Amino acid sequence: xxxxxxxxxxxxxxxxxxxxxxxxxxxxxxxxxxxxxxxxxxxxxxxxxxxxxxxxxxxxxxxxxxxxxxxxxxxxxxxxxxxxxxxxxxxxxxxxxxxxxxxxxxxxxxxxxxxxxxxxxxxxxxxxxxxxxxxxxxxxxxxxxxxxxxxxxxxxxxxxxxxxxxxxxxxxxxxxxxxxxxxxxxxxxxxxxxxxxxxxxxxxxxxxxxxxxxxxxxxxxxxxxxxxxxxxxxxxxxxxxxxxxxxxxxxxxxxxxxxxxxxxxxxxxxxxxxxxxxx
Numbered sequence: 026x027x028x029x030x031x032x033x034x035x036x037x038x039x040x041x042x043x044x045x046x047x048x049x050x051x052x053x054x055x056x057x058x059x060x061x062x063x064x065x066x067x068x069x070x071x072x073x074x075x076x077x078x079x080x081x082x083x084x085x086x087x088x089x090x091x092x093x094x095x096x097x098x099x100x101x102x103x104x105x106x107x108x109x110x111x112x113x114x115x116x117x118x119x120x121x122x123x124x125x126x127x128x129x130x131x132x133x134x135x136x137x138x139x140x141x142x143x144x145x146x147x148x149x150x151x152x153x154x155x156x157x158x159x160x161x162x163x164x165x166x167x168x169x170x171x172x173x174x175x176x177x178x179x180x181x182x183x184x185x186x187x188x189x190x191x192x193x194x195x196x197x198x199x200x201x202x203x204x205x206x207x208x209x210x211x212x213x214x215x216x217x218x219x220x221x222x223x224x225x226x227x228x229x230x231x232x233x234x235x236x237x238x239x240x241x242x243x244x245x246x247x248x249x250x251x252x253x254x255x256x257x258x259x260x261x262x263x264x265x266x267x268x269x270x271x272x273x274x275x276x277x278x279x280x281x282x283x284x285x286x287x288x289x290x291x292x293x294x295x296x297x298x299x300x301x302x303x304x
Contacts, residue, residue: 058279065276068269076273081249082258088166089255090281093234096173100230101223104181111182112189126183129176134239141172142243164246169254172241173234180233181226188222217296224293228286235282 065073076082110116111123129137145152145162155162162168192215200210238256245252255278262271 061272061275061279064269064272068273072269073273073276076262076270077277081253082255082274084250085253085255085258086277086281088169088252089235089278090285092166092170092173093231094285096170096177096234097227097231099174100177100181101227104178104226104230105185105219105223107178108182108185108189112186126179129179134176134237135243137175137240138172138243141168141175141240145171145244163244164248164252166252168244168246169241169252172244173237176237176240177230177234180229181223184226184229185219185222188219192218220296221293224289224296228289228293231289232282232286235278 068076107126111119142149142163144150145155145168147153147156147161147163149163152162162171196214197210200214205213236256238254238260241254242257245254245257247253247257255274259271259274259278262268262274
């Protein structure tokens with residue numbers, strides 16, 4: 026009769042590490058988020074409903090979530106193209122381009138907002154050219170979308186890049202030797218392998234964009250019912266000492282973000298299982 030061998034673990038004490046993990050997660054995430062819902066409940070259902078269904082708040086929800094989803098989708102497409110160029114090609118200045126991708130990570134959000142406003146304002150370098158053709162970028166929803174694309178691009182690139190680097194080119198060569206066209210090779214060989222990472226980058230880009238404040242507030246112009254984002258509405262409520270109203274908007278924003286991220290993570294898990302069955 027053989028005795029089962031104990032599994033060697035670098036960090037011993039499963040109960041201790043699990044307890045520390047749950048304590049740390051509760052202290053930093055669960056308790057603050059619970060406080061948002063508890064504070065919201067103190068105002069009553071009527072105050073909550075009047076706050077979150079006011080025209081300005083609804084317009085901010087549409088702008089924040091709509092622009093965030095569009096920005097994440099755009100970043101997914103062009104982030105994949107940029108990653109492909111960095112991984113599969115060698116060209117002068119490649120390392121400089123690779124380093125510039127991380128600039129939105131290191132750049133203070135206020136600096137990014139001021140820089141984008143200076144460029145795309147009606148008297149800016151790009152904004153003046155667009156104004157000559159009747160297009161206004163800054164102080165409109167287009168400016169909000171532009172800022173969200175700027176701050177969300179690195180999330181897609183840095184998520185997809187290591188997966189693409191590990192993807193063996195022999196698979197593409199094998200597909201080509203079997204007579205597959207370039208589009209078929211990308212569609213059936215490359216894209217399924219990159220899809221989980223691409224969905225992760227999409228989720229991270231969306232999560233960053235939906236709560237972005239510093240880089241958006243300058244270029245948005247904060248015009249009521251036009252270019253007001255939801256984080257600005259929360260700040261406005263706080264400045265008016267309407268703490269219950271601020272937490273009401275935050276609670277709705279939190280629930281909607283969680284639902285969208287849950288759907289995205291579900292799609293990611295489904296694509297991962299699908300790839301596992303086909304391998």
